[in-house]
Every structure is written in structure tokens, then in C-alpha cells.
Amino acid sequence: MNQRTLNVAVLTVLTLLLLFPMLVASQGFRDKETKPSPDTIIHNGVILTMEQSPAQVEALAIQGGSILAIGDESDILAMAGRNTRFINLEGRTLLPGFIDSHAHYVQWWSDGGFSTPDEAVDFALSCGWTSYSSMCVDPNFLEELRTLDQQDRLRIRVNAYLQLSWEFYRLGDWYQAYQPGQEFSSKLRIGGVKIFMDYWWMEWVHYFNQTELDTLVQEAHEAGFQIAIHSVVDNATDIVLNSLESVLEGQSNELYRHRIEHLVLLRDDQIQRMSNLGIIASFQLPWCNSDSIPDFTQFYQDYSHIVGRWRDIVQAGMPSIGSTDFTNLFPDSVGSATDAISMAVTKTGYLGLAPPDWMLNQSLSVEQALRLITIDAAYGTFQEDVKGSIKVGKLADLVILSDNPLTVSEDDLADIEVLLTMVGGRIEYTKEGSGFPEPPPRPIQWSEILPPPLIFISFLFLTLFAFFAYFERKGG
Numbered sequence: 001m002n003q004r005t006l007n008v009a010v011l012t013v014l015t016l017l018l019l020f021p022m023l024v025a026s027q028g029f030r031d032k033e034t035k036p037s038p039d040t041i042i043h044n045g046v047i048l049t050m051e052q053s054p055a056q057v058e059a060l061a062i063q064g065g066s067i068l069a070i071g072d073e074s075d076i077l078a079m080a081g082r083n084t085r086f087i088n089l090e091g092r093t094l095l096p097g098f099i100d101s102h103a104h105y106v107q108w109w110s111d112g113g114f115s116t117p118d119e120a121v122d123f124a125l126s127c128g129w130t131s132y133s134s135m136c137v138d139p140n141f142l143e144e145l146r147t148l149d150q151q152d153r154l155r156i157r158v159n160a161y162l163q164l165s166w167e168f169y170r171l172g173d174w175y176q177a178y179q180p181g182q183e184f185s186s187k188l189r190i191g192g193v194k195i196f197m198d199y200w201w202m203e204w205v206h207y208f209n210q211t212e213l214d215t216l217v218q219e220a221h222e223a224g225f226q227i228a229i230h231s232v233v234d235n236a237t238d239i240v241l242n243s244l245e246s247v248l249e250g251q252s253n254e255l256y257r258h259r260i261e262h263l264v265l266l267r268d269d270q271i272q273r274m275s276n277l278g279i280i281a282s283f284q285l286p287w288c289n290s291d292s293i294p295d296f297t298q299f300y301q302d303y304s305h306i307v308g309r310w311r312d313i314v315q316a317g318m319p320s321i322g323s324t325d326f327t328n329l330f331p332d333s334v335g336s337a338t339d340a341i342s343m344a345v346t347k348t349g350y351l352g353l354a355p356p357d358w359m360l361n362q363s364l365s366v367e368q369a370l371r372l373i374t375i376d377a378a379y380g381t382f383q384e385d386v387k388g389s390i391k392v393g394k395l396a397d398l399v400i401l402s403d404n405p406l407t408v409s410e411d412d413l414a415d416i417e418v419l420l421t422m423v424g425g426r427i428e429y430t431k432e433g434s435g436f437p438e439p440p441p442r443p444i445q446w447s448e449i450l451p452p453p454l455i456f457i458s459f460l461f462l463t464l465f466a467f468f469a470y471f472e473r474k475g476g
């Protein structure tokens with residue numbers, strides 16, 4: 001080391017020693033600031049809160065993954081600190097992130113045409129979904145979800161519904177090893193349990209008789225779990241309602257939030273009964289649109305008076321939640337939230353067939369459809385206090401749409417694009433060419449690319465190589 005190098009080294013060390021107390025002091029000064037400045041401010045667009053009041057605001061501030069403030073543009077902009085990032089909506093529409101109350105993105109990713117679960121997650125995010133309820137979680141799939149979560153690959157929030165049965169097969173009480181509402185992380189949570197009472201519209205099969213279902217429902221109810229029961233056909237739903245009514249013993253379902261999935265055939269008396277009991281109706285927004293007419297012509301002729309009664313359900317006032325059931329391919333495979341809204345409102349599918357009157361009579365308003373996949377969906381998982389609307393203190397799960405669904409014409413709903421999706425204040429999807437900030441780079445997950453044995457072998461090989469290279473040099 002020559003004198004010059006030594007001088008530079010000594011000077012550097014001295015400078016660092018001098019700077020260190022100043023850095024500490026400035027940090028202390030920053031900590032003393034009472035008002036936290038937002039990480040992100042989103043402004044200059046239409047912000048639909050999905051709250052009663054205010055229903056619309058001009059700007060919002062985010063800090064640490066949650067909504068810090070909402071309000072007028074000038075008030076929010078005044079909160080900006082030195083490190084605040086701005087997202088200028090330029091007239092676009094911001095909504096709370098969409099919640100798919102019944103879907104299978106990560107589980108049946110290959111059915112959706114994806115080559116990895118990560119691709120399915122990317123797809124869901126690109127559709128504006130920030131949360132979904134995974135409705136068929138068996139012990140193996142729960143392990144898969146937990147692994148993905150530990151590897152930071154669940155970039156969407158997942159509520160897992162643990163499966164108690166599949167057709168005539170019973171999975172036992174494995175679910176009781178978990179707690180209702182148990183959170184493995186901010187992305188993975190136990191939602192409840194799932195039971196299959198029947199199968200499909202054309203299959204009049206019951207997987208349980210009344211006594212069997214009563215027993216299973218009683219056990220899960222006593223263990224404190226929210227129960228979701230797949231029931232498509234009305235006579236299966238009779239059995240389900242008997243079981244639920246019996247465990248509720250006159251108490252409000254508000255405490256338990258038991259829910260019935262699909263409800264494709266539903267009679268008037270059942271709508272009344274569900275409303276009285278406060279059972280949550282969980283149905284698929286895109287189902288029973290005009291695309292299904294060619295496949296179900298005869299069925300619709302026989303049952304149109306009780307098929308897909310989404311409007312009657314919502315208007316009856318029972319708690320209701322909306323979903324897609326994607327990637328379930330039967331019958332209408334729709335993962336796009338905006339397409340799902342469009343189909344629920346217009347009843348017209350991708351084929352563009354004109355829907356018959358009985359279908360149109362069950363169309364929802366855009367506002368109803370939006371509630372079903374935001375604030376009402378959050379109620380469906382006991383999470384209405386943390387997400388589902390834009391409110392101070394709630395999670396910054398947000399979606400930017402190219403247009404305002406409440407003001408475009410119904411025919412243009414399907415053309416609305418998702419431009420950006422944010423989960424917990426972090427941008428997880430940006431539409432190419434939209435001009436919005438890109439998602440931050442994610443650290444490379446070697447485990448995503450290589451299976452664990454390969455990582456180990458590669459590591460071993462490299463170590464051995466380095467070792468031999470070293471001795472080779474020493475020897476030579």
C-alpha cells in the first residue's frame with residue numbers, strides 16, 4: 001500500500017466517522033415529525049370508495065400498505081413529503097381491489113391454460129383481483145399454498161376454504177388442526193370450510209342425506225368455522241337450509257356467516273327463507289348469460305322461472321357475494337372482473353347472443369355488481385373492516401380502470417380495461433403502455449426456477465469447483 005492510498009483510506013474513515021452522528025441525528029429528527037408523510041399519493045381522477053359517504057373523492061394517500069387519508073386533491077397533495085411517489089390518474093377511475101369470493105386460480109392453474117401457478121396469479125392480478133377465496137382446499141393444496149406463500153409468490157390475498165368432502169368422499173376432521181380465520185401471513189388466511197351437497201344443474205345427485213349433512217355441519221359450526229356449502233339445485237338447497245337453520249338455533253347468521261355456493265336453481269320460498277336466516281348467497285356473476293343458451297336450451301325451457309336469480313337474491317336483501325369460479329371451466333370460463341360485471345349487467349356473453357327476457361329480468365345494476373366484488377365480498381370473509389372499500393385505515397388494495405363503470409354505457413362495460421393493480425400499497429400489475437408506474441422488480445426466486453434438489457446440487461458443484469480451483473492454483 002503506498003502513501004497516497006493510505007491517505008485516501010484514512011480520510012474516508014474519518015469522513016464516515018464524522019458523518020455517522022449527523023446521519024443518526026437527522027434520522028432522529030425525522031422520527032420526531034408527527035405527521036407521517038405518505039409513500040404514495042393517487043390523485044386527479046375518479047375515486048369510487050364503495051362507501052356510503054363520501055362515495056367519491058379526488059385523491060388518496062397511502063402509507064405502509066394502508067390508506068392514510070382520502071379527500072380533496074389540494075388537501076391530499078399538501079401531505080406530500082420528500083419521498084412521496086405520485087400516481088396521476090389523468091381522469092381514470094380508482095376502485096377498491098376486486099375480491100373474487102369463489103375461485104380456483106392457483107389450484108387449477110393448468111385448467112386456465114397457465115403453465116405455472118405464478119402465471120395464474122399474474123392473470124388474476126391483471127384482472128383487478130386483489131383477493132380471492134379458494135374454495136376447494138384439501139391438505140395437499142394447503143401445503144402448496146403455504147409453500148408459495150413462504151416463497152413470497154402469493155401476491156394476491158387468498159382465503160382458503162378447507163374441504164370436508166368431495167362428491168361421496170369424506171376428508172375427516174383434518175381442518176380442526178387449524179383455527180377459523182387463522183392468518184399464515186398477510187396473503188394467506190383460513191376462510192372457513194367447504195362441503196359439497198350436490199354437483200351440477202343436470203345432475204340430480206345428493207352427496208349427503210339430511211342426517212349426514214346435519215352431523216358434518218354441526219361439527220364444523222361448533223368448531224367455530226364459517227361453512228360454505230356447494231348447492232346448485234333447489235332440492236339440494238332445501239337440505240342445506242335445514243342443516244344451517246338447525247345449527248343457528250335462532251341466532252343471527254351475522255355471527256357465523258355461513259354461505260351457500262352457486263344457487264343456480266332457487267325457488268321463491270327459498271329466497272324468503274335465506275333472507276330470514278341471513279344466509280350468505282354466493283353466486284357467479286358471469287353465469288347464466290346468453291352464451292349458455294345453446295348448451296342449455298331444453299333445461300332453460302323447463303326451469304327458466306327459477307334459474308340464475310341474481311337480481312331477486314340481491315333485492316331480497318340477504319347478504320350476497322359475487323365471484324367467477326375461474327378456472328372452473330364449466331360452463332362459462334370468465335376470469336376477467338370487468339367481463340363478469342358486464343355479463344351480470346347485460347346478460348350478454350362473448351358470443352353476443354340476445355338474452356331472453358327471463359335472463360334480462362335477473363340482470364344487476366353496475367353498482368350492485370361492483371358491491372358484490374368489493375365491500376359485500378369483504379363481508380363474506382369477515383374482512384369488511386380491513387378491505388372492500390376505500391376508507392382510512394383499510395388496506396391499500398386498489399385497482400385503476402380505464403373508465404368509470406358507473407358512467408359508461410352498459411354496452412361499453414366489457415371494454416373497460418384494468419390498468420394497474422395494487423396489493424397492500426405495492427404495485428403488482430401495470431398494463432403495458434398505460435403510462436402508470438411499473439411493478440417494482442421482484443427478487444429472483446431460485447426456487448421458482450429450479451426445483452430444490454437442483455439448487456442443492458448446483459451449490460455443491462460450485463463449492464467443489466472453487467475448492468479444486470484453489471488447490472490447483474496453489475499446487476501449480
Ligand SMILES: [Zn+2]
Pocket residue numbers: 102103104135325328
Ligand atoms: Zn368452484
